[in-house]
Amino acid sequence: MTPFTRSIVSTPRLDMNVWTSGPEDGLPLLMVHGNLSSGGFWKYVAAELPDDIRVIAPDMRGFGRTEAKPVDATRGLKDMSDDVHGLLEVLGLGGQPVNAVGWSMGAGVLMEQLIAHPGDLASMTFLAPISPFGFGGTINAEGTMAYADGFADGAGTGGGGANAEFVRRLLVKDDTEFVPMTSPRVTMRTYFGAQDNAAAIDEDFLVEELLRVKISDQHYPGNSLPSLNWPMIAPGDKGINNAMSPKYFNTTAILDAPAKPPITWLFGSQDQISSNRSMFDFGMLGMLGVVPGWPGPLVYPAQPMEDQTRFVLNQYAERGGKVREVPLAGIGHGIPLAVPDRVAEEILQTMVR
Numbered sequence: 001m002t003p004f005t006r007s008i009v010s011t012p013r014l015d016m017n018v019w020t021s022g023p024e025d026g027l028p029l030l031m032v033h034g035n036l037s038s039g040g041f042w043k044y045v046a047a048e049l050p051d052d053i054r055v056i057a058p059d060m061r062g063f064g065r066t067e068a069k070p071v072d073a074t075r076g077l078k079d080m081s082d083d084v085h086g087l088l089e090v091l092g093l094g095g096q097p098v099n100a101v102g103w104s105m106g107a108g109v110l111m112e113q114l115i116a117h118p119g120d121l122a123s124m125t126f127l128a129p130i131s132p133f134g135f136g137g138t139i140n141a142e143g144t145m146a147y148a149d150g151f152a153d154g155a156g157t158g159g160g161g162a163n164a165e166f167v168r169r170l171l172v173k174d175d176t177e178f179v180p181m182t183s184p185r186v187t188m189r190t191y192f193g194a195q196d197n198a199a200a201i202d203e204d205f206l207v208e209e210l211l212r213v214k215i216s217d218q219h220y221p222g223n224s225l226p227s228l229n230w231p232m233i234a235p236g237d238k239g240i241n242n243a244m245s246p247k248y249f250n251t252t253a254i255l256d257a258p259a260k261p262p263i264t265w266l267f268g269s270q271d272q273i274s275s276n277r278s279m280f281d282f283g284m285l286g287m288l289g290v291v292p293g294w295p296g297p298l299v300y301p302a303q304p305m306e307d308q309t310r311f312v313l314n315q316y317a318e319r320g321g322k323v324r325e326v327p328l329a330g331i332g333h334g335i336p337l338a339v340p341d342r343v344a345e346e347i348l349q350t351m352v353r
Helices: 039-046 078-090 105-116 164-171 184-192 195-200 203-210 252-256 282-287 305-318 340-350
Strands: 005-010 015-021 027-032 053-058 098-103 121-127 224-226 233-235 263-268 323-328
Touching: 005 078, 015 039, 015 078, 027 039, 027 078, 027 105, 039 053, 039 203, 039 340, 053 078, 078 105, 098 105, 098 340, 105 121, 105 252, 121 340, 164 184, 184 203, 252 305, 263 305, 263 340, 305 323, 323 340
Parallel strands: 027 053, 027 098, 098 121, 121 263, 263 323
Antiparallel strands: 005 015, 015 053, 224 233
């Protein structure tokens, strides 16, 4: 396997742990990880890339070994996109558009980066991206919030939606699988793991990286507020899960970006996180009877995440951007672990040299 090493890079914003591979003078490729992971999760994709690619895979704030500065959720994912912008400048890549790939939350970071720092990006590959309208709490392809008639508070999204026992097991760094329903290891394996590629993956390494997440109201999962709307919780103003709430996260401004780098969107038919059938969305859980009191599909349907992404990316294409969809049959949310060779292939097709 191509050596995948890490080092701390000090930026004006924070000290970032950065995983790298390839020659220092190689073509830069920025890789931004998703929630409950780290830059280390990219090592299997990095191993499939040509020798002339310089992988730059930072741990985001609150994850991995990067300095755990707080996340201001009211800025969406802008804290993280600003962190990445600062890292590129320190690495001498400021003003030089780089190719980038983002997984899940990481795709949202890249969307924010395109809006705030459009000169940073030459191309973007999205793997199972968060919807441009955020995670949870919206009811149609256009991203309308539930309870929109003056009562929209992001009910059912943010930090309060995290399973308390799962969060406790993260806090105590439980790497076992004794209680499968709340085991971080089993959760990863089930919802964003390597599937049929598991034999080629070092699961212990991935679990160790996952358990480095910082647990607090200002990090994962974030604080929460009560709501008068079902399911009676609303996002707070701190932490990563709140930063992805539709109350604060909306990246449709990519449609107005002065430069529109090409986008390739990979999505799996068995994704249970970023899809029209997310098992982490209260609309879906209510419909299945897992969460009682569901007000029904007219009030709080399952969020159509894929439809929302397609709705925005189709407009992006209409406004001059090049967009390519890549459906992956039988693949779940763990795309960079399940099919790293395919991911590398699609990145190379998208990259601007």
